[in-house]
Amino acid sequence: MATHRTRMLIIGSGPAGLSAAIYGARAMMEPIVVQGLQPGGQLTITTDVENYPGFKDVIQGPWLMQEMQAQAEHVGTRMMWDTIVSVEVDKGPPFRAIGDSGDEYIGDTLVIATGAQAKWLGAPGEQELGGKGVSACATCDGFFYRGKKVAVIGGGNTAVEEALYLTNHSDDVTLIHRRDELRAEKILQERLFKSDKISTLWNKAVESFEGDPASGGLTHLVLKDTVTGEISKLEVDGAFVAIGHAPATELFKGKLEMDESGYLIVEPGTPKTAIPGVFACGDVMDHTYRQAVTAAGTGCMAALDAERFLATLEFAKQEAEAAE
Numbered sequence: 001m002a003t004h005r006t007r008m009l010i011i012g013s014g015p016a017g018l019s020a021a022i023y024g025a026r027a028m029m030e031p032i033v034v035q036g037l038q039p040g041g042q043l044t045i046t047t048d049v050e051n052y053p054g055f056k057d058v059i060q061g062p063w064l065m066q067e068m069q070a071q072a073e074h075v076g077t078r079m080m081w082d083t084i085v086s087v088e089v090d091k092g093p094p095f096r097a098i099g100d101s102g103d104e105y106i107g108d109t110l111v112i113a114t115g116a117q118a119k120w121l122g123a124p125g126e127q128e129l130g131g132k133g134v135s136a137c138a139t140c141d142g143f144f145y146r147g148k149k150v151a152v153i154g155g156g157n158t159a160v161e162e163a164l165y166l167t168n169h170s171d172d173v174t175l176i177h178r179r180d181e182l183r184a185e186k187i188l189q190e191r192l193f194k195s196d197k198i199s200t201l202w203n204k205a206v207e208s209f210e211g212d213p214a215s216g217g218l219t220h221l222v223l224k225d226t227v228t229g230e231i232s233k234l235e236v237d238g239a240f241v242a243i244g245h246a247p248a249t250e251l252f253k254g255k256l257e258m259d260e261s262g263y264l265i266v267e268p269g270t271p272k273t274a275i276p277g278v279f280a281c282g283d284v285m286d287h288t289y290r291q292a293v294t295a296a297g298t299g300c301m302a303a304l305d306a307e308r309f310l311a312t313l314e315f316a317k318q319e320a321e322a323a324e
Contacts (some may be wrong), residue, residue, distance in 0.1 A: 001102040004080065006032040008088055008306050009097065010106025011084050012248075014041020015292045016282025017113030018068040018077075019299030020306075024111075025076035027307045032078045032105060034097070039081075040065035041115050042283075043292055047244050048131075050143060052292055054318075080105070089255050093277045093313070108313075109277045109306040112256075112264065113299060114248035116283035116290070120241055121153065125209035133218020134209055134316040136241045138162040139291065142169045148237035151221060153206055159242035160184040166240070174198070174234065178205045178226050201234070204226045209239060247284050258278075263287050271302040277309050 007029040010017045017033055024031040038044060043061035050058050057273035073079060082099035087110075089095050095110040118136035120126055126134055135141040138152070142165060152163040152171050161184075163175045175192065180202045182189050192198055204223045211218040220235045247263045249256075257265040257274050264280040266272055271279040279302040282295035 001104070003104045003276050004032055004053055004078075005094075005106045006053065006078070007108045007310060008032075008111060008303070009105050009109070010034070010111040010113060011087075011097065011251075012036055012041070012113030012115055012142075012282070012284070013039050013079070014043065014065070014113060014282060014295060015068065016115070016295040016299035016302070017041075017111065018065070018072045019296040020111045020279075020281060020303040021072040021077040021299075022068075022075060023300050024306065025072065027303065028076075029109075029303075029307065029310070030076060030078070031072075031111075031303075032080055032107070033056070033072065034080045034082050034084050034099060034105060036083050036114065038115075040069070041295075042117070047068060048144070049140075049292070051140070064177065076278035086253065087251050089252075089275055089278050092275075095278065096287075109279070109309055111271075111302045111306060112273075112278070112280045112284055113282045113295075113300075113302075114251070114284050115244040115295075116247040116263075116287075118241065118245050119243045121206055121243065123206050123208050125211070126241070128213050129209050129211055129218050132213050133211055133237065133239065134239050137290070138165050138242070138271060140239050141238070141240075142166050145169055145238040147171075149235065150238040150240065151234060151236045151272060152240045152242050153177075154242035154244075155179060156183045156242075156244065157185055157188060158244055160188040162196050162240050162242045164188070164191055165197065167195055171197050174236070175200045176204050176206065176221075176223065176234075179203065204232075206239075207231070211309070224317065245283070245290065247287070247289065249284060261287060270300050271305060273278075277306075279305055 008024040008031040010033045013035040097105045150171040151174045207222040264285045281298035283303040
């Protein structure tokens, strides 16, 4: 067991955490990034990335995260292969965290970039056909289904928004919901029902995703009527699971403010939490956009605000010493 000290401790190593690390290292804060259970974040399980600025050709998600990590290390970031299991934020700064390894991490500032995970149905074929017809992000992958038949599974705001977005690429969008009414906001429902490109299947649950991962990918969905139990088949080229996201905020329950969905609450337009010196960036505080580029942007903001916070502390310390 060892103790690691830094001016900026970052928990999470997706686009938000690594962007914070790059900016923090360039500001001479010698950041430590604790990578967590999924180093690189959700992009490491994303194949084709076509919307990250700076690349005219399609790039691979894992490659992009490898490059971000290499850049962060090049400018002075220390990467730690560990998973944080407890944090102490109420007595800082400095802030303390304990890793699964038993190591202690102490940071004058704390940047939380633990991200969020899409919720999945857990139906057969879902995992095997992930990235091969099955997705959890229409904004990320809808472009690949131009002119094709697609389905969206869910009944809340996320599902309706995904279905509406997909009409930019497809004239044949089916919304599948296991109940007979939507949970989405009324204004979104009105837009959905007005669209002549979207049809709705009520009282249907996805039993399985069918296709061949090695060749053409997803071919159809097997559906079960939640009222009659009748089994049916829906041929689709793409299926988007839109039943929500779960932010990785378990560590901070009772320690930082969260909304009803578990996302960390920050001062509007900033990554600042209610505790001075603690910042949240990326999907852990963003339930609206959830894009790699917006996560990277908030990571940059967190690092800049952390630098200013430390400068303010140092100035206050000098003022106090001068007054003695």
